[in-house]
Amino acid sequence: MAKILILGAGVMGTAISFPLTDNGHIVHLVGTHLDGDIISKLQAGYPHPGLRLKVAESLKPYTHDKLAEAIEGVDLVVLGVNSHGIEWVAQALSSVLSPEIPILAVTKGLAGDGEKLSILPDVLRAGLPVKYQKDVQIAAIGGPSIAQELAARRHTCVVFTGTNQALLDKLAGLLRTNYYHVWTSTDMIGVEVCVALKNVYALAVGLVIGFLEKEGKAANGADMHNLAAAIFAQGMQETAYLVEKMGGKSHSVYSLPGTGDLYVTCQGGRNSRMGRLLGLDMLYSQAKAEYMPNDTIEGASLALAIGETVEAMVKRGDLDGEALPLLRTMIAIVCDDAPANIPWDKFFANAAKEFR
Amino acid sequence: MAKILILGAGVMGTAISFPLTDNGHIVHLVGTHLDGDIISKLQAGYPHPGLRLKVAESLKPYTHDKLAEAIEGVDLVVLGVNSHGIEWVAQALSSVLSPEIPILAVTKGLAGDGEKLSILPDVLRAGLPVKYQKDVQIAAIGGPSIAQELAARRHTCVVFTGTNQALLDKLAGLLRTNYYHVWTSTDMIGVEVCVALKNVYALAVGLVIGFLEKEGKAANGADMHNLAAAIFAQGMQETAYLVEKMGGKSHSVYSLPGTGDLYVTCQGGRNSRMGRLLGLDMLYSQAKAEYMPNDTIEGASLALAIGETVEAMVKRGDLDGEALPLLRTMIAIVCDDAPANIPWDKFFANAAKEFR
Structure with a gap:
């Protein structure tokens, strides 16, 4: 059993909680500054408005100001924000992340600086404090995954990608269920x-x-x-x-x-x-x-x-x-x-x- | 202006006649032994039953017993039959084809002989008389092409494939229109x-x-x-x-x-x-x-x-x-x-x- 923080309470971030709680892990779901309404609804026991399903009773919803409390003792941070949230996330995590906690990003995007294109994990890394940049491990999820279908436990096939195969195998082990089929790839x-x-x-x-x-x-x-x-x-x-x-x-x-x-x-x-x-x-x-x-x-x-x-x-x-x-x-x-x-x-x- | 025989009057064979007649070519459409009803309808001036459109007035529909007459003087034979028709076609063409007439196949399929897999142009070639096998040029069409849309002159993008680039360029030139977009590939x-x-x-x-x-x-x-x-x-x-x-x-x-x-x-x-x-x-x-x-x-x-x-x-x-x-x-x-x-x-x- 692991303890996992999901950052971003939109449909995709929250959908990822379903295989995690089904596997018996403790999940802390932290909304961004834009997710206040969603977190209130979840805290009151209502279904997630976008997923139209209740999350597991064991899941703990947090507002963003409680991030420091929610991240305590976690084994993994999952990023469920959209591409616009990646800089906010880097900043928010900067004061509370320990470099030994790996990050698994659902966020998709590319960035351009006028000179070259960068993949999002590299943008995230660059946004973290310099002392973390070298050590923090960042993996990502790709593949066809409509959030509502994943949350409804319908068959979903994805690839976890990163440079460290051992980490990918560990992450796949945490999330794999009989409906969430996870393969791994080092072609990040x-x-x-x-x-x-x-x-x-x-x-x-x-x-x-x-x-x-x-x-x-x-x-x-x-x-x-x-x-x-x-x-x-x-x-x-x-x-x-x-x-x-x-x-x-x-x-x-x-x-x-x-x-x-x-x-x-x-x-x-x-x-x-x-x-x-x-x-x-x-x-x-x-x-x-x-x-x-x-x-x-x-x-x-x-x-x-x-x-x-x-x-x-x-x-x-x-x-x-x-x-x-x-x-x-x-x-x-x-x-x-x-x-x-x-x-x-x-x-x-x-x-x-x-x-x- | 070229003279072209299309063999097979199903939806795909007939749809190919639209860019050809739009480009001013003379088209002879020969039905297979299963296309008798379709040819009768076209000869009577009715729309093609599967395409629900009339073919060009200049198009001449023929029943299969008139193949020898229809093929006289043509510059190209287009095969519009389905995969089950390929052996019939090889036999039908054997007595009337000249080896200098190239073949452009719309038919798709693979064949297995227990030992190996073969692409359809090779199956067709093997079914022709030995004297033609070496000389006849066979090209094929691939790509997303719903027949009804092509016949309605809606944008359709395809690849003509074969081993002879000069032939492919010539064929593409015959068929290209402002709605039928043709590229070529030698990766047959x-x-x-x-x-x-x-x-x-x-x-x-x-x-x-x-x-x-x-x-x-x-x-x-x-x-x-x-x-x-x-x-x-x-x-x-x-x-x-x-x-x-x-x-x-x-x-x-x-x-x-x-x-x-x-x-x-x-x-x-x-x-x-x-x-x-x-x-x-x-x-x-x-x-x-x-x-x-x-x-x-x-x-x-x-x-x-x-x-x-x-x-x-x-x-x-x-x-x-x-x-x-x-x-x-x-x-x-x-x-x-x-x-x-x-x-x-x-x-x-x-x-x-x-x-x-």
């Missing part, structure tokens, strides 16, 4: 690049929902699945390019972190909802302000986080712009309010090169 | 293995439709997308293994032929319908006989075509059985009426090996 770059990029490519696949709504079904009843599938494939191909470029393995691309996670993300959610609005010819800034002002749209967040850096890297020749036409189109749509036009001529260009 | 093995296997893996993803119907939504409304995505990813991973094993390139896996075509095939169709029945605990032989006696289910056809050979190759050590748990499960379901159980312990085993 590959996994993290895949799971971050899937959000922006799911946003791209979502465009087709809007295109179809705008044009309607064809006279013979035909939809636009061919187009959605082509965008899906272009997304995977660009993911493979960036994974390789950043030093990851292509194997992560055609397994759970890449193709599995993009598939599940295209089944609905906020990226798809925003994609639809963009496909209906709405500009990003307008769609965000009018229809989704309070939602975090991870695909758009990623475009904003790395857009400038990607373009700078293309300009310097560090990235091949021809290999990333869809990513660059999505960056233009989100960062510059460009219209949602598919760059047909530029698609699969890299494929043609590689194929020959 | 990779493309053909991907587009054949996608049928059996779409059948596997389809199981989840039945699982969900059987168990219903969870108390919190959760579906089973995580499970479907994991099966999708396992399918892609096994595809990558077989592509590499047969001498193809992994690049085809994470592009249009692999991930794109599997994605579109999971959006519905006969593989999904059969998958649902199997997921509802019906045995394959019963489901086929009672509910889909007259349907070709390509995923099941593939399992039947290669099942024995795959198992023999695993037994001999020519294939790693641990790398193909899902394919072998689907073979057991289709060939031996095994129940539809997911082999969780065996999933992603190869990934773990490769990742480390």
